[in-house]
Amino acid sequence: MEGTRIKRASFYELVRSFEKSLGYKNDIKWTSFIAITLYHILGVYWCYHYAFPVKWPTLVFAAIMYVASGFGITGGAHRYWTHKAYKAKLPLKLFLMVCFASAGQNSIKQWVRDHRIHHKFSDTEADPHNANRGLFFSHIGWLMMKKNDEVLQAGKQIDMSDIENDVHLQIFEKYFNYIKLVFCYILPTTIGIWLWGEDWRCSVAWQCFIRFLTMFHSELTVNSLAHAYGYKPYNRNIIPAENRFVATCTLGEGWHNYHHAFPFDYKAAEHFDFLNFGTWFIQFFEKIGWAYDLRQATPGMINSIAKRLGDGTPVHFPTSECVE
Template identity: 85%
Template sequence: MGWGKMKSKSFPEFLSSFEKSLGYKNDIKWISFIAITLYHVLGVYWSYRYAFPVKWQTVVFALIMYIATGFGITGGAHRLWTHRAYKAKLPLKLFLMMCFASAGQNSIKQWVRDHRIHHKFSDTDADPHNANRGLFFSHIGWLMMKKNDKVLQAGKQIDMSDIDSDLYLQIFEKYFNYIKLLFCYILPTSLSIWLWVENWRCAVAWQCFIRFLSMFHSELTVNSLAHAYGYKPYNKNIIPAENRFVATCTFGEGWHNYHHAFPFDYKAAEHFDFFNWGTRFIQFFEKIGWAYDLKQATPEMINSIANRLGDGTPVHFPIGENLKQKI
């Protein structure tokens, strides 16, 4: 396109032609695109300038927050509220809401709706983060674009009555932006400053950028890497695969071929693995009476599916053992 021709178009028309030239099926949400891009650029700059020197308490606290926010996503939004893989009493629900808010995600209702769509229409044009559109789109690009008509129509088919009828989730949804701001940014940063007198710039670097973006991208690898790389011992006919790297950084969410074969299983995996902390935490809360009715696939169900649909890959985990022997 020549400069003269480009000048003859209005700015919205130019953006529209730019989107089409890139082959997008969705319109770009330019505010989201700019905000996400600038947040990453600022995060790299700020962390490079101010992350060091750092007190050891700040690093440990960032790691604790990484684990807690990860459990808010995996144990809360994913296994509890999306798949109803177990039931939780009020203290655990409130704890999971706090952890989820600290992760800086979209609201639980939005998260659950999108993930239920993903399972029902996995890797089709109706999937919000369709892996067939490439790694960038399935990882973070889908957050920068408007949902296409098929995704919007699919969303209308999803039963959200369990979420809409939950009084505590309704309150959480109503005030979510304020709660997220408090638990994801203000409190973690302020505690580092108040409790061990960390430099405020350093505290911001470790909580608002390093910790937040690390968990943000770890979670997104489930949509991207776990739909691109790995083996498929349970169902070779679907795209989701077993991916140890994803399972490690997400504390158990990367055994994705199993999860899509048995989405109701609270473990999100057949086997026991050291880094499946999401399962360990749920088991802990079961022991103290806060979690109950844990659902899981039986060995007969697993073997039947694997024998009929699996790719023949033996499931062998040298650092673990079968989880069913542990519970």
């Protein structure tokens, strides 16, 4: 027994020394590391054996859930709760909560705090997913590690009073794990089984693994790929860049150089890209009266910033005004 403990301690010391040799400042969060790793391994195994044959309604419903869960993140946690880019009436708030729960993310409070830290201390040691630590860390590695001291101290500087004082969010946060279990896993899986007789194993494959993990990694590309590849028409002095691939798979979140220049803009982009589903949905909810006070940068503001700080890449406006 004693020998086993010594071996285990030696293993952990070896891992920590390896981390330090790479310049890592975070300890591995073993519960998260093991859970994330095993979930991916199980997903590959399960989908290899049970994803096919599949009925066409299952594919359509998986696509619908992909868009809905994505909007819960982009239109909800990101543009609405983090940046307050628009205001929402109660029906839309409840809809955003359900969509966010279906994405299987951390709680809205955790999500908002991490993202506000990211904007305030972007790509520094205080950034939870600092892109200077490499693609793996900024993509998913940061979720497998404990936050370093700089991130923890930065978190104490973030004003979260709007989130903490929101009565609806307080209730949502209290029961979040149960709500997430229902709307991310149980309901999406069982709907296909009940309504069109999909095999339960196939339904699990498409909802719990393919749909969930595809959206999960799509959203993570904003932290990794959009901080590594692309052009910078608005601010050449920051790492975030415009990345069409990321914009496509996240349904509108890849215009990242613009977003960091104008984080308050509800579009998170300077133009109305046809794949920017978050923007289209917010505009739809404005038309039916559920969303209002949509904030956006004017062409004059965009033009001025692009001229002073941009890398010279042409920018595109919904009007005829452009950078000369």
